[in-house]
Amino acid sequence: METKKWLVEDIHLSYPQIKEAAEWIKANEVVAFPTETVYGLGANAYSSEAVGKIFKAKGRPSDNPLIIHISTMEQLEMLVTDIPETAKKLINKFWPGPLTIVLNKGVGIADNVTAGLSTVAIRMPDHPIALAIISEANLPIAAPSANVSGKPSPTTAQHVETDLNGKIAGIVDGGATGVGLESTVVDCTTEVPMILRPGGVTREQLEEVIGLVTVDPALEEDGQAPKSPGLKYKHYAPNAKLVLVEGSTAFLQKQVFLAKDSGKKVGVLTTNENKVNYEADVILPCGTAGNLQSVAQHLYEVLRKFDEYELDVIYSETFPEVGVGKAVMNRLTKAAGGDILSEFRV
Numbered sequence: 001m002e003t004k005k006w007l008v009e010d011i012h013l014s015y016p017q018i019k020e021a022a023e024w025i026k027a028n029e030v031v032a033f034p035t036e037t038v039y040g041l042g043a044n045a046y047s048s049e050a051v052g053k054i055f056k057a058k059g060r061p062s063d064n065p066l067i068i069h070i071s072t073m074e075q076l077e078m079l080v081t082d083i084p085e086t087a088k089k090l091i092n093k094f095w096p097g098p099l100t101i102v103l104n105k106g107v108g109i110a111d112n113v114t115a116g117l118s119t120v121a122i123r124m125p126d127h128p129i130a131l132a133i134i135s136e137a138n139l140p141i142a143a144p145s146a147n148v149s150g151k152p153s154p155t156t157a158q159h160v161e162t163d164l165n166g167k168i169a170g171i172v173d174g175g176a177t178g179v180g181l182e183s184t185v186v187d188c189t190t191e192v193p194m195i196l197r198p199g200g201v202t203r204e205q206l207e208e209v210i211g212l213v214t215v216d217p218a219l220e221e222d223g224q225a226p227k228s229p230g231l232k233y234k235h236y237a238p239n240a241k242l243v244l245v246e247g248s249t250a251f252l253q254k255q256v257f258l259a260k261d262s263g264k265k266v267g268v269l270t271t272n273e274n275k276v277n278y279e280a281d282v283i284l285p286c287g288t289a290g291n292l293q294s295v296a297q298h299l300y301e302v303l304r305k306f307d308e309y310e311l312d313v314i315y316s317e318t319f320p321e322v323g324v325g326k327a328v329m330n331r332l333t334k335a336a337g338g339d340i341l342s343e344f345r346v
């Protein structure tokens with residue numbers, strides 16, 4: 001199929017494009033659009049036929065449920081059976097924004113959206129284009145990240161095109177996204193809410209609003225099944241093997257030399273501050289170490305950029321697990337399939 005592109009530089013001037021994209025979603029086609037986190041691939045959440053097209057285009061396993069995107073609180077009430085106090089407080093504070101809330105599922109939602117679960121994940125994105133498309137379609141829109149399953153999430157329309165051109169009806173190009181990593185997913189169906197996926201909103205920020213929040217033990221320990229089905233899959237991976245290196249720049253450089261000695265083409269993922277310390281085939285800085293937000297914002301772009309070189313292995317620095325650093329390390333660890341070398345642990 002031919003994938004239509006709508007360029008939206010000014011939301012007011014480009015309103016006809018937004019309306020057309022919304023019409024296509026109403027007609028049960030799938031359309032990619034920007035949110036404040038990453039690009040989403042949207043479809044009518046009430047139509048299992050439309051939602052089925054998302055799974056097919058992404059090659060997504062059918063047991064991995066989707067997040068429903070809404071633009072009004074009335075839509076939320078129609079999608080769930082009840083809204084606990086904790087969820088209300090989080091919604092007041094963080095919506096629209098990069099927080100997805102898991103609640104008990106109401107009636108009407110297509111079964112494939114929730115992969116048969118009795119709960120549903122919902123968020124109100126903080127992006128004018130996303131909100132305008134949802135309002136114009138006048139529908140809740142199911143939307144996973146608009147990448148082929150397993151690849152890094154797209155932070156530009158070009159990334160979406162690389163992965164899905166010819167496989168989806170259209171792409172709304174609204175420029176680069178801001179946060180760069182996906183939303184935090186928090187389950188509010190339990191007495192004490194639990195973070196299922198770290199993201200743009202940190203645990204500290206959640207606890208300021210509702211007190212104690214737990215974290216899915218599978219995020220911290222090996223061998224446990226994560227409560228968020230999507231997290232059991234390898235994800236965000238570049239084509240070359242990715243290895244995280246904990247320790248000094250000298251220790252990382254040593255790994256590079258060892259790999260080069262055995263004839264490998266080697267990349268290094270570092271920061272603007274540290275890039276001068278390395279010698280390798282390709283050195284890509286990902287934001288500044290002093291600003292973890294900037295690392296989050298550029299992470300997927302840099303992981304995708306490595307695919308432009310035919311590398312055998314990429315060594316990546318690690319980042320402090322504070323604030324959004326938790327989400328950065330969660331994604332990097334997944335991308336590396338858990339492969340970590342440490343100067344401190346042998």
Ligand code: TXA
Nearest residue numbers: 037040065066119120121144145182183228229230231
């Ligand atoms: O920022 C984001 O959240 C982006 C943008 C497009 O909104 N979307 C996104 O969707 O990251 P996706 O499909 O790539 O990730 C959704 C995650 C998956 O890990 C999935 O398993 C989990 O949310 N999820 C969805 N419904 C769930 C549910 N009912 N219970 C637990 N986890 C759920």
Ligand code: MG
Nearest residue numbers: 144145153182
């Ligand atoms: Mg995804």
